[in-house]
Amino acid sequence: MDVGDGSTILFWKDMWHNDILADSHPRLYSFAKNEDVAVRDLLTAPALGQNFHLPLSIQARGELQDLQTSMATLELADTRDAWKCVWGSEGFESSKFYLHCFRDGVADKAFEWIWKSKCTNKWKVFAWLLLTDRLNTRNLLKRKGMKLRDDVYAYLLCSNPPEETVEHMFFECNFSKSCGEELGIAWPAHGNRLQLLHAVKDVWSRPMFMETFIVAAWSIWKECNNKHFRGIIPTRNGCARDSKMTLE
Structure with missing residues (x-):
C-alpha cells in the first residue's frame, strides 16, 4: 500500500x-x-x-x-x-x-484428478472429504469428542468390524473390496489412501479411473447409510450395479 x-x-x-x-x-x-x-x-x-x-x-x-x-x-x-x-x-x-x-x-496429484474428473460438484467435494479424512466416519466423530450410543464406533458392513475409518471403509473392508473388483479396482494390501490410489491408477488400463473410484466410493457410502438409517441390508451386487448404472 x-x-x-x-x-x-x-x-x-x-x-x-x-x-x-x-x-x-x-x-x-x-x-x-x-x-x-x-x-x-x-x-x-x-x-x-x-x-x-x-x-x-x-x-x-x-x-x-x-x-x-x-x-x-x-x-x-x-x-x-x-x-x-x-x-x-x-x-x-x-x-x-x-x-x-x-x-x-504442494498438493498430491490425486486432488488434481478429483477436480479434473467429470463427476458432479457434489461428488467431487465428497471425494475431497474422503481423501483428506474429513468424512463423518465414526472414527472422525470419536476424534471430535462426540459420544455414540453404547460407545460403538465399529463399521456397520463387517461381521467382525474394526473402528470405522476412511481406510477401512473404502479400501480394506471385504465388502468395499468386492464392490471395487466388480468395477476392475483391486486395492493393494498396504499403503495409505493416497498411495493406494496411485498404485491402482498406475496399472489402470481404461479411461475414467477417478470417476470410477468416486462413484464406487459414493455407492459404498450410500449402502452404509441405508443400513444405518433405513435398515436396508447391503449387497455387493446392488452396490456394483448402482455404480455401473451411474457410470453409464
Whole structure:
C-alpha cells in the first residue's frame, strides 16, 4: 500500500513500510498503547508517551531509533492512502487470496484428478472429504469428542468390524473390496489412501479411473447409510450395479 495522508493504514498491522512493523519490531510494539493506531495519528503525536508506555526497555528504544532513522524522509500527503493486494493488483479476488495463502503448498496429484474428473460438484467435494479424512466416519466423530450410543464406533458392513475409518471403509473392508473388483479396482494390501490410489491408477488400463473410484466410493457410502438409517441390508451386487448404472 502507498501512504497518502496515513488515515486508513494501521501503523503496526498493515504492510506499508516493507514489513509488518508488529513483526519486525516486536519489542517496541509490546509497549504500544494502541495496537490499531493509524500511521497519521502515530507520526503526528506531539509526545512519545502518547503512543507508548514509558519507560521503554533498552531493546525497544533501539527499535524506536531504527524506525526513526528509516522514516526520517517520510512525509504525509493530502491524498488518500492507496491500497494494493500483496499479489500486485488493486482489486481483491478470493481466488487470488487463496492462491497467495497456499502458494508454497504442494498438493498430491490425486486432488488434481478429483477436480479434473467429470463427476458432479457434489461428488467431487465428497471425494475431497474422503481423501483428506474429513468424512463423518465414526472414527472422525470419536476424534471430535462426540459420544455414540453404547460407545460403538465399529463399521456397520463387517461381521467382525474394526473402528470405522476412511481406510477401512473404502479400501480394506471385504465388502468395499468386492464392490471395487466388480468395477476392475483391486486395492493393494498396504499403503495409505493416497498411495493406494496411485498404485491402482498406475496399472489402470481404461479411461475414467477417478470417476470410477468416486462413484464406487459414493455407492459404498450410500449402502452404509441405508443400513444405518433405513435398515436396508447391503449387497455387493446392488452396490456394483448402482455404480455401473451411474457410470453409464
